[in-house]
Amino acid sequence: MPSHYSPFMDAPDLLILGALALGGFLWLSRGRGDDSGQTSAVDPREAARVAKTPNARSLVAKLEQDGKDMLVLYGSQTGTAEDYAGRLVKDAVKYGLHALALDPEDIDVEELAKVPATKLVVFVLATYGEGEPTDNAVALNEYLSQQYEEFRNADPDDKPLRNLHYAVFGLGNKTYELFNAMARNIDKWCTALGATRIGPCGEGDDDANMEEDFGRWRETVWPEFAQFYGINLAAEAAKAAAAGLSRSFTLVDHEEMPSIVYRGELGDRSHTTYDAKKPFMARIVATRELFSGKEVPVRNCVHVELDLTGSKLIYQPGDHLAIWPQNQQHDVDMLSLALELTHRLDNVFSLTSTDPAATKRHPFPCPTTYRAAFTHYLDIAVPPKPHILQAWLPHIADPATRAIYARLTGDKAAYAAEITDHHTTVAELLLKHPIVPPLPLDVVFESFTRIQPRYYSISSSPRYLGNPNRVHITATVLRYESTAKNKSVHGLCTRHLLDLHEQLQRDPAAAISVPVAIRHASFKLPRQNATPVIMIGPGTGVAPFRGFVQERCAIVAKAKSSTSAIPPAPLGDALLFFGCRHEQHDFLYASEWPEYLAQGGLTELITAFSRDTDKKVYVQHRLAEHGDRVWDLVRKGAHVYVCGDARNMARDVHWWFVEAAMTRGGLSEEKAERFVKDMRTKGRYLEDVWA
Ligand SMILES: Cc1cc2nc3c(=O)[nH]c(=O)nc-3n(C[C@H](O)[C@H](O)[C@H](O)COP(=O)(O)OP(=O)(O)OC[C@H]3O[C@@H](n4cnc5c(N)ncnc54)[C@H](O)[C@@H]3O)c2cc1C
Ligand SMILES: NC(=O)c1ccc[n+]([C@@H]2O[C@H](COP(=O)([O-])OP(=O)(O)OC[C@H]3O[C@@H](n4cnc5c(N)ncnc54)[C@H](OP(=O)(O)O)[C@@H]3O)[C@@H](O)[C@H]2O)c1
Ligand SMILES: Cc1cc2nc3c(=O)[nH]c(=O)nc-3n(C[C@H](O)[C@H](O)[C@H](O)COP(=O)(O)O)c2cc1C
Known part of the structure; x- marks a missing residue:
């Protein structure tokens, strides 16, 4: 073992530390730096612990x-x-x-x-x-x-x-x-x-x-x-x-009800700032299904409008909205059953790090109930990775059961056949191969990571809506078959949003809120309104462009109503290349684009419907058809924006521009690549893509 080092700290350090400790304490008291600061009160024990810590930072x-x-x-x-x-x-x-x-x-x-x-x-x-x-x-x-x-x-x-x-x-x-x-x-x-x-x-x-x-x-x-x-x-x-x-954590069941119990809340209206560590509970004010017709297999895309009033959160088109999902009731019930916790779901417990130096004393807000932990904090619907099963082995007393789990950790084919191919969750695995006596709960809880937020490209402009507190997103519901074809798997967040949409359809007055935060991005309209823009966004990739086009409509409207003697600079051209499978099913915001064209926020919408004809038609094919115009705008300093699928579409579109620089710009391949790279460096070729 290494020898441990030097005197702890000298006198000036201690003085500085004293001041910093106070600062650190005040800072943490605002609720940042520890995820337990999510109810209206600061946990007094937590405050005392932080106060005793020499310098929390x-x-x-x-x-x-x-x-x-x-x-x-x-x-x-x-x-x-x-x-x-x-x-x-x-x-x-x-x-x-x-x-x-x-x-x-x-x-x-x-x-x-x-x-x-x-x-x-x-x-x-x-x-x-x-x-x-x-x-x-x-x-x-x-x-x-x-x-x-x-x-x-x-x-x-x-x-x-x-x-x-x-x-x-x-x-x-x-x-x-x-x-x-x-x-x-x-x-x-x-x-x-x-x-x-x-x-x-x-x-x-x-x-x-x-x-x-x-x-x-x-x-x-x-x-x-x-x-x-x-x-x-x-x-x-x-x-x-x-x-x-x-053990990394100690689990304590509270016999007496603590003064603070976290029940899944992630937002706290008594605090004045909200961010990814302190999400705001935003009320969903409207939702609608954007896909239409009877597409097989069924697909959904939910348009969601949220209210940020009271959050002081501001956004611009191009920013992202982070949303924290929650688990499905069915998955919570199944895990409770597997862990024999069904009758104790509302009991209160705390899970505390065994390391006193840990900044995150609790892996999620504690004290809490098992129900809240399973619903809001732990990602319970994903298959356990092999290292998780490996960590269980020393806690499995029965040799036959241990052999089953040992095989899953050591044999890739067995793991794939039993876990990956069926998208088997911890609950399903424990119900199939019960562990008796059961695994210690702290060990089970360590098997799960914390539920993470999902990011959505904001699809509205606050200026256009005339309300800085309204924000829209456009979420395609993720649904796929497990490899073994025995299970339909849903994306956690998009399934949750679909459920909330359906709930609001049944009861439009229902008060439904979700935890959100704004992530500011550099995906922004050009500073100069006169700069032309070329937007390429197939599928949900069109989301930020609805915000961009709305923003431009608001700029036009303002210019029209202006009484200033100096006429505003004319708005540059805006081309939008949108692609989807079928014009009748998934043409997102189809009814809105004519309005934006009429209002002058959009110059032209160019569509590519990939499955309406025998031959696939993609946005890059349309770019080629309109190549002279696109290249002319590029030469005039246009900003190019690409949003949506990173894996194929964004690459193909990138290559279309490289080829255009070769064929239309007369550059060698090397120079053409450098040309597009330069556009990226100068912020003239921007991507908002995800894999
Ligand atoms: C910057 C950014 C902007 C985004 N903007 C939007 C947007 O505007 N609209 C939008 O709808 N989405 C957008 N997304 C994607 C969004 O954040 C989520 O990833 C998406 O909604 C899925 O989340 P989920 O919780 O429903 O699925 P999850 O529960 O997170 O499941 C997703 C996971 O499922 C797995 N998976 C997916 N497909 C398959 C498959 N066929 N087979 C096996 N496994 C699979 C993958 O591991 C994937 O990571 C954006 C992402 C980023 C990073
Ligand atoms: N991380 C996630 O979990 C997650 C969540 C949501 C979306 N995504 C990804 O984001 C992308 C957009 O999703 P979506 O459901 O909105 O889109 P989508 O409906 O699947 O696709 C939109 C259009 O893009 C076309 N397309 C396919 N490959 C292309 C390519 N190489 N170049 C240009 N166009 C292409 C599609 O055509 P065809 O289908 O007919 O070929 C379709 O017409 C998807 O690729 C998806 O993988 C990922
Ligand atoms: C919007 C977005 C942008 C990304 N950009 C890059 C990138 O520029 N380079 C890279 O190597 N990986 C990039 N990635 C991949 C992530 O680094 C990778 O998925 C990683 O596992 C995320 O780790 P995390 O879950 O800890 O955040 C990006 C992923 C997303 C969703």
């Missing part, structure tokens, strides 16, 4: 607390990197090391320069946007990029991270142009700032098999970590195993 203090050997900083938007960070911490525990996973937003990133040379900082970072950091890693990204600019050419002795030892695993998707940009940049910057990387930089590809990429990287880096710490992995694992199973 100090990286160094966290390292020194309990003699941590490793910190894992995760940049995560939808939870995968956070989950991986947790798994690295578990690896560390297995090898007798002390480790802690941290959200970089919860710490002072400048303290990376103060991390002692005996410790290891592991970055587990997803890439978002177009090669950008996740929201929670923005400050980390900014800090390291600034340091890089300032110190990249400094003498080795002056490099600020010369003591830092780090490792890095990136989560990305090769579908995106800037694959794993975040991990690659952080690695480059850390090295240039004098830090030493331990092990290779890992890169996971969500388009292939991220789980396997992560598994391979762990197998490679752990021996290197062992060398760094001077430990023998096998010996440490044997020691830790002999010392007994370590």
